[in-house]
Amino acid sequence: MIALKQIERSYKTGAAQTFVLRNINLTIREGDFVTVMGPSGAGKSSLLNVLALLDDEWRGEYSLDGEQVHALSRKGRAELARRRIGMVFQSYHLLDDLTVAENIDLPLSYKNLPRAERQAMVADTLDRFQIVGKKDLYPSQLSGGQQQLVGIARAVIHSPALLLADEPTGNLHSAQAAEIMQLFRTLNEQGTTIVQVTHSELNATYGRRILELRDGWLTRDTAPAQGASGVHAS
């Protein structure tokens, strides 16, 4: 599903160039549940941003579902992301001024879907995540776990093939974290490819493959080596 080849990402700091991703070569198959780990500053979030097509300024080759992302225009990448990717954030990033239902509807509102169809999809999702009773509440009226539940519902409402999660339980206590991780597992079992960034060893156990980054290098991949995938440590 995903193939990264020699991905590099750097920032200009004064006269020098600081690399946050170095020579990343990686393949992720459809249905995978990948956990990206590593210490702070290792490049985990940077990798996730590249995968999410939020970041444009990397070098290398990136193929998503057969689409050559590196050859796409900015608009093309945004369109691809809209169709194929869902994003879950550590800080939930629900919009405070929108209700639960409106937050969930947000990705659909950018897809030019008919209103009735959108309403039906929102109703289904609310039902699926068992938050129908909270649809008119605002984020500030929800607990952290409930907010993240809404965040996940919002990320999957348009049935993305790839779900990216950046520290999804970072702000939750353990019981809430377990519930969320269980939800991820269920989504994965239903066919969604998931890539999560986490510091938590426990969370990593919900996935089937672990990638480890250090100083921008991919230093470990628990997946069995095959084809072009695998670790290219220097």
Added chain:
Amino acid sequence: MPTLAQDLRYAARQLRTSPGFTLTAVLTLALGLGATTAIFTLVYQVLLRSLPVAHPEQLYKVGKEVTCCQMGGFQDDWSLFSTELYRYLRDHTPGVAGMAAVEAGTVNVSAREAGENAAAQPLGARFVSGNYFPLLGVVPYAGRLLHPKDDHEGAPPVLVLSYTLWQTKFGADPHLLGSTLLLTGHPFTVVGIAAASFLGERNQPDPAGLWLPLAQETALEPDQKINDFPASNWLDLLVRLPNKAAVPGAQQAIAGELRQWISANRGLFPGPDVTDKDVARQTTELASASGGINDLRDKYEGSLKLLFLVAGFVLLIACANLANLLLVRGVARRQELAVRAALGAPRGRLLRQMLVEALLLALLGGAAAIAVAYAGTRGIVALAMPGVAVNMINPSPSQPVLGFAFALSLLTGLLFGTAPAWVSSHANPVEALRGANRSTRDAGALGQKALVVLQAALSLALLSTAGLLLTSLRHLEHQNFRFEPEGRLILSVDSHAAGYSYDRLAGLYRRFDETFPHLPGIENFAYATYGPMTGAAWATNIYLPGVDVHTQDNAFYTDVSPRYFETVGTRLLLGRGIAEQDTETSPHVAVVAREFLKGKQPVGQHFGVYPNRSESYEIVGVVDDTKYGGPTEPPHPMFFAPIAQTVIYTKDREIANEHATHFPNALIFHYRGDESAAAASIRAAFKQIDPNIPILKMRSYPDQLSENFTQEKLVVRLTTLFGLLALLLASIGLYGVTAYAVARRTSEIGIRMALGASRVRVLAMIVRGALAQTLLGLALGLPLCLLAARLLAHTLYQTGSFQPLVLVAGALLLLCAALIAALVPARRAASIDPVEALRTE
């Protein structure tokens, strides 16, 4: 479309959930848009509005200039016409669908219902040709309007009332129609009331509300009979043309006929023999009269354009302020926009959403602005036209004004919303999602500072403009008018309206002389055709014996009673003033102002006002150059003749003119002690003399003088108000940017303080940053000030366009305001607890 509705809904919610921001923004907009809309209301009412008549776009005035009230001789570019000339042009000009005449001035009459004992009320009337109403296409509200048959010698005297006059002066009495009104003792039948919206063809305050046929002028003004004199030009002419293309042809035809008539009537023109060259020089032009004959346009066009420009600048400053607010808000909402982008929102959608918010805000501001504009227009009209009972300027927002406010609101929304929306929609979502504390870069910071600089520059330009106009007004008000207004009262009366003829004036003078000087508290009393600075004077050519008639001068003149110069406080420089010895039977004398016969020894000289009468007056004294014309004009050559003496002429027109100057329109009192006591005793005494003579105005002379500056005062007041508004907005803008910068730099300030920076240093750092923006604004504003001053130079009175003091005062005011605006957030910065700040980090 559904997504647009959604954007609108979200925008409304955003504004509702930030009441502080919304209120500030709406107030700023209400002031900026309100000021502009108020001035536009006046611009529309004065310059753009059409007359409420049929096809106003087809109406043209013959003659570009709007002049008043009667004129003889050549005009070169003709704009006033005699009745005979009007009839000639009407009947001889081909291609003109119709031509009507209307008196350029107003005649005051005292009106009383026949058979009623109530006191007569003074009303303004205007003589019009019989085809006036048919040409304009005005319909009656009740009864009928005048028609050509009413405008013939021997026709029954009839009149038409304006609806407003009928309502305000006659209590909307339905029985008035068909009844007889006595106008200055002459009976007129009220045949109709004009349509409610029609107040006449002249856009002027307190328009005359009685329309009488031209033919009745002779009966109503037997001493004037101006209607009968072919050389007395007193009428404005209106023509109706089918379309614009017909204008050049009609203009040429009228000008040709005008020359034809002059050529055939050369004897009517005073002065030396009229040559073919003189005739060939005479012409006229057609000017659009779709908005009527616009006195207000003539008077206020320049001021309105200036005020519109100034209000536009205030709005620009308001826009800069709002753009700043939105930039700050955009930064605060970066995360929300980043989330939207991460969830698939295209940039176009984000841009649209932000713009929808800006436009909604602008429309809310626009709605509030309409209320501000209404109140503002009312205030401006009250200041500009004090004491006006019937005003043609309606401050209520009309459809065009509402349309203007709506369009301006949208434009304003786009102006202040586009840049912040663009900046916000182009924020890097990755940066934003990392969290606020991990990024110190602020895409809008430079823009915010640039906007503050712009505001400071524009504010300085407005403040210095206000300062220049204020300096000019002070020079205008405090110039030496060469008379003493303090301690004087002036009574404007119209004895003609009470039915006085020239023959009865001597008796009236006698009663004045027997009564007023003996009133308690009255030190001096005099009467004259006109007093100084009352906005009126007669003008005439001057002929000296033995001097070539081609080199004649002209002068203003007024007839005055004995002790006139002592009463008004004009200094006698040479010889004597007008005294009791100057009676009807004594030799005809005159006193002249210094400007008269400049460079010659005037006392003992003779002069006259007609070429064959160059020895009519002997000059017996010289007085100081008291101003009688406009306050910005230099003193005009002037002579004063005794009101008791009448030069005997043989020609009817000359006799009529001579008699007309003997009507005492101004009674001037030099009093001691309490003004109101003096005024009360004067009023009581005047009533004793003749209760039927209407007192048009009674006021202190300083008030009379001050009336000359009403417009200048208004412009200065509004420009100052707009300048201060600009200053306030700029200060709020600077405060907002500084406060926001302090909030963003909390951790940095904490670190600085933890590393040893004192609170004073932190305070100085913040204030320095804010003042740097202001100083840059001042530097950029300076050329703007100089440019504005150059553009204004022609309107300034004895004030050079470069006024360093004004610039320094404006700059200091701006710096003080900036200092205050910066000190509040700077104090907050200096009070930051480093431990707390670093914990937040």
